[in-house]
Every structure is written in structure tokens, then in C-alpha cells.
Amino acid sequence: MDAVLRIFRGDAQGGQFQDYTVPLHEGMVVLDAIHHVQAHAASDLACRWNCKAGRCGSCSAEVDGKPKLMCMTRMDEFQPSEPITVAPLKAFPVIKDLVCDVSWNYEVNKRIPPFHPKPPEPDGTWRMQQEDIDRVQEFRKCIECFLCQDVCHVLRDHEKKDSFAGPRFFVRVASLEMHPLDVASRTAYLEEQGGIGLCNITKCCTEVCPESIRITDNAIIPLKERVVDDFYDPVRLAWRWLTRRDRAP
Amino acid sequence: MDRFETYRYDVLVVGAGGAGLRAAIEAAAQGASVGLICKSLLGKAHTVMAEGGVAAALANTDGRDSWQVHFRDTMRGGKMLNDWRMAELLAREAPARVVELEGWGALFDRTPDGRILQRNFGGHQYPRLAHVGDRTGLEMIRTLQDKTVHSPGIDVYMECTVARLLKDDGRISGALAYRRETGRFVVFRTKAVVLATGGIGRAYKINSNSWEYTGDGHALAYDAGADLIGMEFVQFHPTGMVWPLSVRGILVTEGVRGEGGVLKNSQGERFMFRYIPEMFRADFADTEDEADRWVAEVIAGRTATVRRPPELLTRDVVARAIAQEVREGRGSPHGGAFLDIASRRKPEEIRKKLPSMYQQFYELADVDITRQPMEVGPTTHYMMGGVRVDAETQAATVPGLFAAGEVAGGLHGANRLGGNSLSDLLVFGRRAGLGAAAYAKAYAGDLQVDAREIEAIAAELLAPFDHVGGENPYAVHDGLQDMMGTYVGIARSESDLRTALSELERLRARAARVGVEGHRQYNPGWHVAVDLRHLLTVSEAVTRAALERRESRGAHMRVDYPDSEPAFATVNVVVRRRGDAMTVDQEPIPPLPDALRRIVEGKD
Numbered sequence: 002m003d004a005v006l007r008i009f010r011g012d013a014q015g016g017q018f019q020d021y022t023v024p025l026h027e028g029m030v031v032l033d034a035i036h037h038v039q040a041h042a043a044s045d046l047a048c049r050w051n052c053k054a055g056r057c058g059s060c061s062a063e064v065d066g067k068p069k070l071m072c073m074t075r076m077d078e079f080q081p082s083e084p085i086t087v088a089p090l091k092a093f094p095v096i097k098d099l100v101c102d103v104s105w106n107y108e109v110n111k112r113i114p115p116f117h118p119k120p121p122e123p124d125g126t127w128r129m130q131q132e133d134i135d136r137v138q139e140f141r142k143c144i145e146c147f148l149c150q151d152v153c154h155v156l157r158d159h160e161k162k163d164s165f166a167g168p169r170f171f172v173r174v175a176s177l178e179m180h181p182l183d184v185a186s187r188t189a190y191l192e193e194q195g196g197i198g199l200c201n202i203t204k205c206c207t208e209v210c211p212e213s214i215r216i217t218d219n220a221i222i223p224l225k226e227r228v229v230d231d232f233y234d235p236v237r238l239a240w241r242w243l244t245r246r247d248r249a250p
Numbered sequence: 251m252d253r254f255e256t257y258r259y260d261v262l263v264v265g266a267g268g269a270g271l272r273a274a275i276e277a278a279a280q281g282a283s284v285g286l287i288c289k290s291l292l293g294k295a296h297t298v299m300a301e302g303g304v305a306a307a308l309a310n311t312d313g314r315d316s317w318q319v320h321f322r323d324t325m326r327g328g329k330m331l332n333d334w335r336m337a338e339l340l341a342r343e344a345p346a347r348v349v350e351l352e353g354w355g356a357l358f359d360r361t362p363d364g365r366i367l368q369r370n371f372g373g374h375q376y377p378r379l380a381h382v383g384d385r386t387g388l389e390m391i392r393t394l395q396d397k398t399v400h401s402p403g404i405d406v407y408m409e410c411t412v413a414r415l416l417k418d419d420g421r422i423s424g425a426l427a428y429r430r431e432t433g434r435f436v437v438f439r440t441k442a443v444v445l446a447t448g449g450i451g452r453a454y455k456i457n458s459n460s461w462e463y464t465g466d467g468h469a470l471a472y473d474a475g476a477d478l479i480g481m482e483f484v485q486f487h488p489t490g491m492v493w494p495l496s497v498r499g500i501l502v503t504e505g506v507r508g509e510g511g512v513l514k515n516s517q518g519e520r521f522m523f524r525y526i527p528e529m530f531r532a533d534f535a536d537t538e539d540e541a542d543r544w545v546a547e548v549i550a551g552r553t554a555t556v557r558r559p560p561e562l563l564t565r566d567v568v569a570r571a572i573a574q575e576v577r578e579g580r581g582s583p584h585g586g587a588f589l590d591i592a593s594r595r596k597p598e599e600i601r602k603k604l605p606s607m608y609q610q611f612y613e614l615a616d617v618d619i620t621r622q623p624m625e626v627g628p629t630t631h632y633m634m635g636g637v638r639v640d641a642e643t644q645a646a647t648v649p650g651l652f653a654a655g656e657v658a659g660g661l662h663g664a665n666r667l668g669g670n671s672l673s674d675l676l677v678f679g680r681r682a683g684l685g686a687a688a689y690a691k692a693y694a695g696d697l698q699v700d701a702r703e704i705e706a707i708a709a710e711l712l713a714p715f716d717h718v719g720g721e722n723p724y725a726v727h728d729g730l731q732d733m734m735g736t737y738v739g740i741a742r743s744e745s746d747l748r749t750a751l752s753e754l755e756r757l758r759a760r761a762a763r764v765g766v767e768g769h770r771q772y773n774p775g776w777h778v779a780v781d782l783r784h785l786l787t788v789s790e791a792v793t794r795a796a797l798e799r800r801e802s803r804g805a806h807m808r809v810d811y812p813d814s815e816p817a818f819a820t821v822n823v824v825v826r827r828r829g830d831a832m833t834v835d836q837e838p839i840p841p842l843p844d845a846l847r848r849i850v851e852g853k854d
């Protein structure tokens with residue numbers, strides 16, 4: 002049996018969808034179908050992939066309009082009679098075909114205040130209890146597929162890339178803020194550069210995360226609470242005003 | 251040449267997996283200016299896929315462990331062909347490197363008293379692998395990536411592929427690369443190059459590797475005149491997925507066996523008891539009872555008092571055992587063996603300890619590993635052979651060239667133990683960074699790159715665009731993979747290897763005629779065409795080295811020489827380029843010093 006893939010072909014200047022027929026086999030995933038097209042019909046069809054096992058987060062695309070990892074999306078999820086559309090992530094500029102320019106994400110990451118550990122025990126190592134790191138390990142599962150960034154309306158529809166870090170980086174900040182060894186604070190970053198206030202908790206990001214990270218409940222909401230505690234608590238507000246860096250001599 | 255984008259660095263690191271990142275961090279810490287190049291986006295290198303853990307004798311989980319035992323296990327696992335100094339450095343330095351990662355933010359699973367938890371793995375006498383569930387590589391690469399991003403002095407070039415190294419009067423002076431996004435060439439001028447490009451798995455059809463694994467670093471080093479050693483030793487991991495077709499080769503972590511999983515044939519027999527080699531008899535259980543007791547003790551967090559199950563023998567042994575069961579008609583329906591953890595551990599334990607495996611089988615193979623056995627079989631996994639380096643500095647035999655990680659040879663001898671690669675990346679990545687920075691600092695000469703040479707290479711790289719109607723690069727790659735699997739696979743023979751050499755000639759001729767469609771911008775067909783050259787070089791090196799080693803040892807099995815031969819016990823097979831010809835020599839391995847010999851023999 003065959004399936005028809007309707008794939009976006011084009012670049013920053015524009016493009017169109019083109020149909021390709023691929024033979025189906027048991028257990029096939031969308032990425033297999035893309036590879037088949039590359040090998041037999043369009044050797045210059047651009048896509049990213051590495052692990053083919055849902056671990057690297059390279060093969061993100063919109064399959065029938067839904068943000069997915071192509072290597073983990075089975076062809077038998079779809080009606081064989083209908084073409085399956087495959088398009089690049091919408092929230093980022095297209096480079097070519099299914100590849101888009103995600104470099105903005107790497108720039109955002111650079112601005113997050115880095116990990117800053119407390120001093121180790123006398124033997125040079127640290128003690129931590131498993132139950133204290135469980136919640137941080139959840140955040141550290143992130144494979145940087147940027148599917149959450151793609152669906153978040155603040156980035157997707159409102160183009161707030163200059164003032165909003167996006168769910169991926171709230172997860173990243175949470176992994177640092179809740180790290181039992183970390184002593185730095187990132188609430189100022191979240192409020193001022195990260196723009197966490199723009200998130201209105203729609204949970205769209207959580208729904209698409211292939212690592213099932215509960216982005217909204219476990220990362221964003223607790224971070225919002227920290228920001229409120231640090232920024233809008235009247236006592237702290239007064240303290241912050243008194244100790245503002247630009248007031249120092 | 252002025253028309254090419256050009257950059258200058260003290261040290262150019264090619265590859266951003268664990269080894270490349272660790273090297274870049276160290277070189278920058280020494281004050282060198284560093285360029286870091288990778289074919290994919292940052293954080294997507296192969297290291298991200300590592301599952302089981304990083305081997306380091308921290309002795310947290312079993313206090314009897316020590317660097318000496320780790321050294322002994324590594325040497326015995328490598329069938330004594332290892333560069334013993336590298337094995338010693340690995341065993342001594344790995345614990346500090348792992349703890350250092352923790353100081354950079356990595357969060358490993360914990361013991362009840364809050365230290366780094368360690369798990370059992372094949373060939374390691376004690377539980378030794380620090381891990382994070384079954385996503386250790388992700389934890390490692392993310393930690394190193396963040397450290398890199400916040401290390402001043404490192405410029406990162408993502409989706410940029412090095413196509414050739416450049417030399418000036420016998421020394422490394424630069425590299426020519428192209429950007430995937432635009433197809434444009436970039437010239438890097440540098441005093442030192444650290445190759446950290448990983449392995450060669452894409453030379454085989456059934457493999458656990460990504461598209462990046464085309465042996466670029468091996469071939470770049472070879473072309474630059476460096477020695478390659480141990481190229482006959484390709485590791486076939488015993489447990490890759492075998493069904494459905496679409497996932498054939500994808501890795502099933504050895505952690506499944508470390509957590510108590512057992513291998514069975516179609517008759518329900520735990521066949522590994524029949525395959526325990528003489529050398530390991532004293533260390534492995536000979537009854538199911540004893541093996542089960544070991545698992546029970548280890549799971550309960552107690553120190554094991556009995557011998558370990560034979561499923562935890564080294565990879566070469568287990569891979570061959572599965573292949574033999576299949577050959578003798580006791581295979582699973584799709585030509586593998588059954589790996590069963592469902593009947594050994596509780597579903598919630600399996601999901602906690604092996605979450606990615608659970609998900610991988612559930613979503614891709616419709617198998618619930620908490621209820622059903624997995625079907626597994628050998629898959630091409632890791633390259634033991636590689637660039638010959640100096641143990642202390644990772645310097646290759648060409649001045650200015652360094653190599654670390656999977657692309658470097660020597661450390662693992664004839665067979666790598668699981669978990670030793672991730673520690674290799676940390677220990678020798680750091681050493682390569684130190685070595686390259688020191689070399690760059692010490693070298694004051696003025697290095698040139700040859701504009702005419704660069705133009706000529708650029709023209710050669712672009713040739714496929716002119717071959718209208720030429721060979722399809724994917725088809726040639728496919729042909730090569732089939733050929734290597736058939737003639738240079740797990741079981742080898744003189745006649746098969748000779749056939750492989752003549753097939754390689756034919757494939758080389760086809761590769762010279764490949765044509766690609768479209769333009770230079772993000773064109774995977776073109777990228778495959780460029781990679782073919784590297785794949786052909788490494789395939790030839792593997793084949794020639796395999797011909798030369800007329801014995802069976804570790805991962806290298808010759809059906810026409812089924813035994814290990816004393817004459818080959820102390821030699822490396824060295825591949826190098828002489829003019830345009832590939833030459834192969836046997837060279838003696840320096841003898842093991844007495845102090846280390848006593849450790850290997852278990853006398854210390």
C-alpha cells in the first residue's frame with residue numbers, strides 16, 4: 002500500500018506543497034517516508050534528524066498541522082486515503098523545505114544566568130537526595146525539539162521574540178532555579194528579559210512536549226510564584242528599591 | 251581565496267559531542283582562542299543518545315571498586331590490545347571528571363546516602379556506571395553545552411562540515427568547511443586541530459548511529475597523513491531492535507541487562523550460560539539460581555556475594571552468541587533473541603529505570619516491555635579503531651593534529667566496555683584540549699594555507715552538481731552499506747574480505763560519478779555525496795586491517811582463523827597513506843609495565 006506525503010518545498014522567499022507517493026511498511030514513521038522521498042524522488046529535500054529514536058529533538062515538523070517529532074510519528078496514525086501534510090515549524094523562519102532557523106533559541110539560552118553551585122562538602126563532592134532532584138530531573142529531560150516554542154501563541158502569533166523566552170527556556174530556568182545546589186537567582190531575568198508575565202497559562206506547550214514535561218504546572222507556575230514573591234511583595238519591593246544597583250555609588 | 255569567509259583560531263575543535271565540547275572548554279580555559287564546529291545543531295551530537303551511563307570507579311555503590319579494578323576490566327575487555335597508558339589514565343581520572351560535571355550542573359541518580367548512584371554493566375566487575383535513568387548522554391551533553399556557552403573564547407559554528415584539513419610544510423594549518431545552510435565554503439586558519447568527530451556506523455546498514463557517523467574524522471586524519479590503528483575492531487552491539495524494519499538497529503541499552511533482563515532463545519532457554527569464555531569462567535554464574543541471586547542482591551542495594559549473570563559478559567561475546575543461536579535455528583521470529591525484563595522486574599520499576607526504552611518499544615514497536623519480551627539482535631554500534639594518539643596529550647602522528655573520543659584509537663583495544671566511552675570523552679577530551687592549547691602556545695611560526703589547494707578542493711567538492719544524470723548518492727551509499735554488512739560484518743573471512751576490496755573499487759568508481767539535483771543551499775543529496783569519500787576511506791581501512799589480522803580477537807572474528815593467535819596478541823595493525831595507496835603494517839605494542847601487569851593478573 003502507498004501513502005501520499007504533501008511536503009512543503011521552498012525557502013525564505015516562499016514555496017508550495019508538493020505531493021510524493023511512498024510505499025508503506027509495518028511500523029513506518031514519517032521520517033522514514035521523508036528519507037524515502039530523499040532517496041528516490043527529491044535528493045535535495047532538506048530536513049534535520051539524528052537519532053531516529055526521539056532523543057535528540059532534531060526532526061521537529063508540523064505533521065497534518067500538529068507539531069511532532071517525525072521519527073516518533075507512525076504513518077499508521079493517519080488515514081491512508083488522505084495526503085499527509087508535512088511542513089516546517091511555523092514559529093521560526095524557513096531556511097529550506099522542512100528546515101527552519103532556530104538560532105534565536107540558542108541566543109536566548111546564552112542570556113540565562115548560568116548554574117552557580119554552593120561549595121562542595123569537604124571531600125569535594127555534593128550530597129543530594131533523590132527525592133530532591135526528581136522534579137529537576139523532569140526538566141532536564143528536555144531534548145530541545147522546540148515544539149513547545151512552536152505552539153506557544155506568544156511566539157507563534159504575536160512574534161514576541163524580543164521580550165519572551167518561551168516555554169523551553171522557562172523549563173531551563175526552572176531546572177536551574179530548583180537545582181538543589183544552585184544559589185543564583187533568576188527572577189529578575191524572568192521578569193525583565195524572559196517576559197514570563199506574557200504567558201497566560203494556556204498549557205498548549207505542555208500538550209505537545211514529547212518528553213511529557215509538565216511545563217506549565219511544574220515549571221512556569223512555580224516560577225511565576227517566585228517572581229511575584231521577589232518583585233511584588235511590598236517588603237521585598239522596598240528592599241529592592243533601596244538596594245538597586247543603579248543607586249549604588 | 252579572498253572570496254571565502256575566513257577565521258583564525260589557536261585551536262579548532264571539529265565535533266561538538268562530549269569529546270569536542272570537553273576539549274573546547276579546556277583549551278579556552280588555557281587561554282586559547284577556540285573555534286568549535288559541528289555538522290548538526292549544538293546538543294544533537296551522538297553523545298546525546300548515550301543511554302546506560304558513564305563508567306567511573308567512584309566506589310559509591312560498591313566500596314570494593316577502585317581505579318585498579320576498572321583498569322583491569324578495561325584491559326581484559328579489550329583483550330589486552332589496549333593502549334595501557336590510556337586505559338590507566340581513564341581509570342584514574344574518570345571519577346574526578348564525573349564529579350566535575352556535577353559541579354557544572356549535571357544531576358545523576360542518587361544512592362540512599364545522597365551520592366552518585368552506579369549501575370552494573372557488561373564487563374565491569376562492580377556497579378560502576380553513573381547514570382540518569384537511561385538518558386545519561388543527554389545529561390552530559392547539556393551540561394557541557396551550557397558550560398561551553400558560558401566559557402569566554404569559544405565561537406561555535408553549527409551545521410558546518412569540515413571537508414578537508416590543510417597543512418603547511420607537514421604541519422596542520424587549517425581546515426576547509428562548508429555551511430550546510432548556504433553551501434558556502436569557510437576557511438579556518440589554525441595552529442591545532444582537535445578531531446572529535448565520533449564514529450563510522452553509517453558504513454553499515456544495520457546500525458545504531460545517526461547520519462553524522464560517516465567516519466569524517468578518521469578519513470580527514472588519514473588524508474592528512476596520520477596513522478590509524480585498530481581499524482579491524484568494529485563493535486557490534488548485541489542488542490539492537492530487529493522489528494519492525496523501520497527501527498532495525500536502534501539501540502536497546504545494555505542497562506536492560508544491568509537491571510536484571512535475561513536473554514532467551516526460541517526454546518525459552520537462557521542460552522548465555524553456554525557461551526562463557528574460559529578467561530571469564532571464574533567471574534560468572536554457572537546456574538540460573540546463582541545468577542538470579544546476584545540480581546536480587548544487587549537490586550536490594552546489597553553487595554553481591556555471588557557471581558554475576560552471563561548476560562553481562564562483554565559485548566563481543568554476547569553479540570556472537572545471539573548470532574550463533576539465530577544461525578542454528580533458535581532465533582526469534584524476526585531473526586534475533588528475546589530480551590526479557592518483564593518477568594524479572596515490576597512494571598513501575600521498569601518504567602522508572604528504563605523510561606526511554608519503555609517509550610521506544612511502546613511507540614515504535616507496539617511492545618510493552620513491562621509485559622512482553624523484546625526482540626533484539628546485533629547492530630553496528632561503535633568504532634574501537636581510530637587515530638593513533640599519544641596517551642598524555644592526544645597528539646596524532648601529524649604535528650598540530652589531535653584526536654579525542656570515538657575517533658581516537660587505542661584505548662578500548664579489541665572491544666570497548668559499555669560506559670567507557672562517555673568517560674573516554676571526558677578524560678581525553680580534556681587532555682586533548684590541554685595538549686592542543688599547549689602546542690598552539692608553543693608554536694610561534696607563521697602558518698599558511700595554500701589558496702590554490704583550497705580552490706582545487708572546492709572545485710572537487712562541487713563536481714557532483716555538474717554530473718547531470720549521474721549516480722544517485724543515496725543509492726551508492728546504500729550499495730556500500732549492503733556490501734560492508736555482507737563481506738565485512740560480524741563474521742569475516744579472507745575470501746569475503748578480498749571480495750570487499752574489489753567491490754570497494756567499483757563503489758569508488760560509482761562515487762566519482764555521483765550527481766546531485768538542486769542548488770547548494772541545505773542540500774542533503776550533496777552532503778551524502780561529500781560524505782561518501784570519507785565512508786569509502788574508512789571502509790577500505792576496516793577491510794584491509796581485518797585482512798591483516800589473521801586471528802579472532804574481541805570484536806574481530808575471522809571464521810578462517812577462529813582462535814586468538816599469540817603472534818597477534820601484542821601487535822597493532824596500523825593503516826596509513828603512502829602517496830595515494832593505503833598501506834597496512836603490524837607494529838608491536840609496548841609491553842605492559844610490571845606494576846600494571848600485576849593489576850591485570852589480579853595480584854594487586
Ligand SMILES: Cc1cc2nc3c(=O)[nH]c(=O)nc-3n(C[C@H](O)[C@H](O)[C@H](O)COP(=O)(O)OP(=O)(O)OC[C@H]3O[C@@H](n4cnc5c(N)ncnc54)[C@H](O)[C@@H]3O)c2cc1C
Binds near residue numbers: 288290448458
Ligand atoms: C544509542 C547509543 C547509546 C550509547 N550509550 C552509551 C553509554 O551508555 N555509555 C557509553 O559510554 N557510551 C555509549 N555510547 C557510545 C557513545 O555515546 C559515543 O561513542 C560517544 O558519544 C561519542 O562521542 P564523541 O564526542 O566522540 O562524538 P559525537 O558525540 O558523536 O560527536 C561527533 C561530533 O562531530 C561532529 N562532526 C563529525 N564529522 C564532522 C565534520 N566533518 N565536520 C564538522 N563536524 C563533524 C558531529 O557533528 C558531532 O558534533 C552509545 C552510543 C549510541 C549510538
Ligand code: SF4
Binds near residue numbers: 152154
Ligand atoms: S502555557 Fe504559557 S508558555 Fe505555554 S503555550 Fe501557553 S502561553 Fe505559551
Ligand code: SF4
Binds near residue numbers: 058172
Ligand atoms: S520542553 Fe518539551 S517540547 Fe519544549 S523543547 Fe523541551 S522537550 Fe521539546
Ligand code: FES
Binds near residue numbers: 056
Ligand atoms: S531524529 Fe532525534 S528526535 Fe527525531
